[in-house]
Amino acid sequence: MDSPEPSKSPISSSAAASTSSSSPVQESPFSNYISSLSPIKHDKAPLVTQAFVGLNSPPLVFTSPRINTRRRPQSSSVEVSENGEGDKSKTDGPGSLERSVTVLQQGLITDIKEDDTKNSVSVQPSSSSGCVDEYLADPVEADCANSACTISLKLKQSNNVLQSSVNGLPDSKNLNFDDKNDVGREVDSTQLLSGLSEKGLERKLTFDVKPLKIDNEEHAGQRISDECRKFEADMFDLSSQEKECKNLDSQKVVEDHGNGCDGFLHLPPESLQRVQAYEGFAENVEGDLDVPIHNMTHDLEASEHQRGMSRRCLQFGETQPETTANCNSSSNLANDMVTSTSLATTSEIEGLGSSHVDLSATSRKRQLVNLSQLAINMIPQCHVENSSLTVYKPSGVGLHLNSIVNAIPMGQGGTVSMNLAVDSLGIQEIKSASIASCQSMENMQSQSDAFEKVSAAPQDGILEAKVSMIAGSAACESLHTVESIECHTTLSTKKKLSSEDGDSNEVFNHQSPKKKRQKLSNSTDGEGCKRCNCKKTKCLKLYCDCFAAGIYCDGPCSCQGCFNRPEYEDTVLETRQQIESRNPLAFAPKIVQPFTDFPVNSREDGNWKTPSSARHKRGCNCKRSKCLKKYCECYQANVGCSIGCRCEGCKNVYGKKEDYCLTEEMVSRGGGEISESTVAAKKDFLHSELCDPHYLTPPTPSFQCSDHGKNAPISRLPSSRCLPSPESDPTILSYAKSPRTSDSNDMLLETSKEKLDVGSYCEGINYNNADVLADECHHTPLLNHSSIFTGSSSSSKARELTSLSQFRLGPRSGCISSGGSLHWHRSSFMPMSTLDGTKKLQGLNSDGGLDDILEDDTPELLKGTSTPIKSVKASSPNGKRVSPPHNLHQLRSSSSGPLRSGRKFILKAVPSFPPLTPCIDSKGSSNQSRSNFQENSSND
DNA sequence: GAGTTTGAAACT
DNA sequence: CAGTTTCAAACTC
Structure with a gap:
């Protein structure tokens, strides 16, 4: 190797x-x-x-x-052999090109x-x-x-239109089109179909040659461009x-060099x-x-x-x-x-x-x-x-x-x-x-x-x-x-x-x-x-x-x-x-899905990017950099540290491990296992804010979007992430813990990625919320997915998986669970694209915010999740501060399957949680808590 | 530009 | 699984 x-x-x-x-x-x-x-x-x-x-x-x-x-x-x-030399041959002259072309054509023709x-x-x-x-x-x-x-x-x-070409209009659109698209190969195929082998060959030759010529000459390019234009029209x-033209050209070249015929x-x-x-x-x-x-x-x-x-x-x-x-x-x-x-x-x-x-x-x-x-x-x-x-x-x-x-x-x-x-x-x-x-x-x-x-x-x-x-x-x-x-x-x-x-x-x-x-x-x-x-x-x-x-x-x-x-x-x-x-x-x-693009959430400086819900798969192990330098993979990825991180003295701007842990704890507790006063309070708080019946629904993107700027500091809050915090989600944990084959892992990763993507997307906006949402979302649909992941895994791997699964679960769950999930994506997506997130955020921040989110694309699930997320966010920040990270882990472990639902429920239940964490304290209301949360994070 | 520091990856 | 070594990036001078 x-x-x-x-x-x-x-x-x-x-x-x-x-x-x-x-x-x-x-x-x-x-x-x-x-x-x-x-x-x-x-x-x-x-x-x-x-x-x-x-x-x-x-x-x-x-x-x-x-x-x-x-x-x-x-x-x-x-x-291949030709390719190596092909380039030269091409450069050398048309003859070589022709040869290659002919060869290609032959192959192509047959294949075609x-x-x-x-x-x-x-x-x-x-x-x-x-x-x-x-x-x-x-x-x-x-x-x-x-x-x-x-x-x-x-x-x-x-x-479609293409057929016309096949029908006998090889040259006109079809041919051109083909040329453009496939360069030589397609043309050949079309020709074969249409029975116009000759023309096609010529074109192929022309196309094939073009690449070569292109290298030597610009003419080929012109030809292509012309064809492309025609085609376009x-x-x-x-x-x-x-695009096609480019592709075609490239293809042509490729073919020329390497007998693209096969490929075609x-x-x-x-x-x-x-x-x-x-x-x-x-x-x-x-x-x-x-x-x-x-x-x-x-x-x-x-x-x-x-x-x-x-x-x-x-x-x-x-x-x-x-x-x-x-x-x-x-x-x-x-x-x-x-x-x-x-x-x-x-x-x-x-x-x-x-x-x-x-x-x-x-x-x-x-x-x-x-x-x-x-x-x-x-x-x-x-x-x-x-x-x-x-x-x-x-x-x-x-x-x-x-x-x-x-x-x-x-x-x-x-x-x-x-x-x-x-x-x-x-x-x-x-x-x-x-x-x-x-x-x-x-x-x-x-x-x-x-x-x-x-x-x-x-x-x-x-x-x-x-x-x-x-x-x-x-x-x-x-x-x-x-x-x-x-x-x-x-x-x-x-x-x-x-x-x-x-x-x-x-x-x-x-x-x-x-x-x-x-x-x-x-x-x-x-x-x-x-x-x-x-x-x-x-x-x-x-x-x-x-x-x-x-x-x-x-x-x-x-x-x-x-x-x-x-x-x-x-x-x-x-x-x-x-x-x-x-x-x-x-x-x-390594990173589930960081959202860097969110409007910069400057805490104070504005330098901070909004912490994305994304997290590092394995987490970092920083000891001296305090996660404030690029030595830290989390920091380098612009993502906050998470439970998976073993960093010491984490000061990750994008999210401190502690905060993350706190948020997770909050969630997990909310799950019911950890019934700490703080958790309960958080849950209540979340409840009040979210009011969502649907915890399952993934966090609406809106939340994320809206909160980004502010949430950035909060980003830590895992709960809010699309991903269900591994800790929070017992299911996830179970998955991670559960033995899984490498394949399963991969699957998980992939799925998680997807979820993460979605989640991250959301997260990008409001990772905090996203986390929560994810958790919620995952609960229902995710479980199924999690099952997929079942497999043995080492602790570390399990961790990764869990984290991944969490991310994935969140988004995916939403998706899978129902249209809601889709909606959720949609909503999240929409905000992102449109930047409506700010509005949503505002709405979220405000009591009405949830409604707004719900109104968005998010279907039922989404709405529910979204709201919880909000609450979560608000709570999470507080929660983060309040509870130490280590607790979170414990909570995770402690929390078991029921956690999912529990989390969600908890989140819902937690309205304004009492000021477990100083963060929360600052503002009693959920909205306030959110804002506070952000602020707090910034303060951190 | 060279050297140091850092933490992940690889190895034992 | 834990500890050590290796490695390359990040950082500093």
């Missing part, structure tokens, strides 16, 4: 095993392209892009990426035929495994290219088109659906949420099962998709190449600036698209004929949400996810997906899996709404999230930037660590990308942030002897598997 063999990947030689190696490759004009090809670089730079597809899902993450055996063994190996036939039939040819793998493989980077391909295919299948909005061929059947969805999504993003969304949702739902399968494969997914397309042998490299190439091509093209229409401009759109895709992927596939088998590629953002999340402003991502989740379970999944996009794809995958069971077929309307929500949110808010996504897809953008100078990777690598750090910090802050500086671990251990985040090292990294590169995918996967075998949660997001 530690010393992966550079020789593994054929590419490796070219790619240069170590970081240094990258430079040589880059030198050639293709070097950039190649470098771009490597998903890793891109990913990192862009944030998400590099993320290992599977990484996010802790459990699945390393699942060995499966190559799609089902199709084309041929291309991959050839492609099959695919096409399948597609035409509308039956998804892609078998579960193969298809899934493919989709999975695509995850992030692949998403762009693959998405395009898939999209085109889907379009064909869908009979015909089919979709510019944004969607542009594989993708088609399902891809078409996706394409539709994608398109629809894109449209939605722009403002229209239409039919396509429904399809997508259905497809997504249908694919969920597959997804579960695929996720694992995906984990490193980025490569997988391509690999699936490609043959197994060199598939990995080829995949990487393809993905990277696609990205690179896009970037390059953009850098050329000429051709691609608005690639840069489209980046956002793309991001949105990616998000949408992710969401789609996330969406359970309920229906669908087409999608029956279709596996949605996991958006593949391999990056762990943690890294991404951190980087991405929580609010944005969170909002998006929230929106998705709002509608229904299916929606929830979507949310999770969206969230995942923000956080990590893995989470989303896990969520989707978890939700598969639930997989209530999302209503079309709901789905649409979700989609629209997502799109809108993404567009409006989640630029950052989009950016993160872009990182995957639009490495090109970064590359563009970098390309200008040369290879960004090299540049970054050469940069001094400090500079890099600064950049990284900047990037992380803004984008979430991380760069490492590993010297001894070869970036194959968790010491490496990149590796830990599930992303490949890229340009910004200054690591030495890095094996965390696409070229060494196998090694990376193996290493990951090993690590996961030891700790299934090793790659799980």
Whole structure:
């Protein structure tokens, strides 16, 4: 593991095993392209892009990426070899390109035929495994290219506009569209379908060649742009088109390099659906949420099962998709190449600036698209004929949400996810997906899996709404999230930037660590990308942030002897598997869901960000930094310390452990086990405030939103979090305690992530409330989920799980439990996006606040939870201060199953709890207590 | 830029 | 499981 063999990947030689190696490759004009090809670089730079597809899902993450055996063994190996040289060949001249093209075409044609036939039939040819793998493989980077391909295919299948192309309008829209989407492959497929092989071939050639040409020339870009434009005019909005175009271009490039044929061929059947969805999504993003969304949702739902399968494969997914397309042998490299190439091509093209229409401009759109895709992927596939088998590629953002999340402003991502989740379970999944996009794809995958069971077929309307929500949110808010996504897809953008100078990777690598750090910090802050500086671990251990985040090292990294590169995918996967075998949660997001974007809650200074409900999975162990420096993982993640933390003298600005514990204690006590006067008082207080009959309902986002600024200090209050505080939730604890398999853990993590996402989302706003809500929410629905988690776990793991489960439970429970959950998401989401949270907060703060929240989207459950949350928050702050943290733990342990309900009830009951804690004291009323709470926290 | 500090990860 | 070592990031000078 530690010393992966550079020789593994054929590419490796070219790619240069170590970081240094990258430079040589880059030198050639293709070097950039190649470098771009490597998903890793891109990913990192862009944030998400590099993320290992599977990484996010802790459990699945390393699942060995499966190559799609089902199709084309041929291309991959050839492609790979070609790829290495392909770039050069491309640069060298059209001749080489033509060769590659022809080869690709051949492969494509054959493949396409099959695919096409399948597609035409509308039956998804892609078998579960193969298809899934493919989709999975695509995850992030692949998403762009693959998405395009898939999209085109889907379009064909869908009979929609695309059909026209099939019918005999190869060139016009269809062809153009295909070209754009899939670049060469799709076109081929379409041609095959339509019987226009020649034209298609030509186009393919043109497209395929383009990438190459693009490198050398701008003409290709122009062509593409032209086609894209046409396509846009015909089919979709510019944004969607542009995205597609980019994707197509990238794909083309990829194909050229690595015989993208396989990838294309594989993708088609399902891809078409996706394409539709994608398109629809894109449209939605722009403002229209239409039919396509429904399809997508259905497809997504249908694919969920597959997804579960695929996720694992995906984990490193980025490569997988391509690999699936490609043959197994060199598939990995080829995949990487393809993905990277696609990205690179896009970037390059953009850098050329000429051709691609608005690639840069489209980046956002793309991001949105990616998000949408992710969401789609996330969406359970309920229906669908087409999608029956279709596996949605996991958006593949391999990056762990943690890294991404951190980087991405929580609010944005969170909002998006929230929106998705709002509608229904299916929606929830979507949310999770969206969230995942923000956080990590893995989470989303896990969520989707978890939700598969639930997989209530999302209503079309709901789905649409979700989609629209997502799109809108993404567009409006989640630029950052989009950016993160872009990182995957639009490495090109970064590359563009970098390309200008040369290879960004090299540049970054050469940069001094400090500079890099600064950049990284900047990037992380803004984008979430991380760069490492590993010297001894070869970036194959968790010491490496990149590796830990599930992303490949890229340009910004200054690591030495890095094996965390696409070229060494196998090694990376193996290493990951090993690590996961030891700790299934090793790659799980460390942070459940931090919301950083919330309006800065400045306590006093205003510097404080609102403490997100998110918490560190394992907690920190700080002893000297007092959790006030980045040494502290909690602090670094902008999340408050929690019970899981073993820190000493915690002064975490985002939330002190003590506060958290107190809040949890409050909750747990409320649960009934711990019947302390304080708890009772709190419960009463909560009760009075919330008045909610529905504790179950997750905390309404509104609360969170509203409270953010103020709550930030409160953030600690775990209760308020979406996540049910582990302590508070006996169920959670039980789960954690209960033995669980690694898989279960993963599942939990994923689910928790989802929940967390949701919760965090809420939390971001009002973590405090969120916690409470989560607890409540979890009580009902969560329990079921928890059962899933059942498994043995070490204490530490259990802790993590519990924490995770808590987070998840909160949101999820809401979702699962009923529409309410969805509503909850929705509400939460809405506030986030709209910033209505402040209003809600106000309302919450005020007695009427609860009502407002309830009025929001939150359905019954939500309302109930929301209110409790409020109360909780108010109480929690007080409670925190009042009760020592250690008590909380005890309470947790003490509290048992009944706690859930108990908590909720307790919370309700606790109206104004007597001033157990000084915080509470300041203001007797719940509202006051809230405000006080915040203030108190600030005081802390 | 070099060196120190810090805490997580890995190892025993 | 606990203690120690290793590691890389964060921080300081």
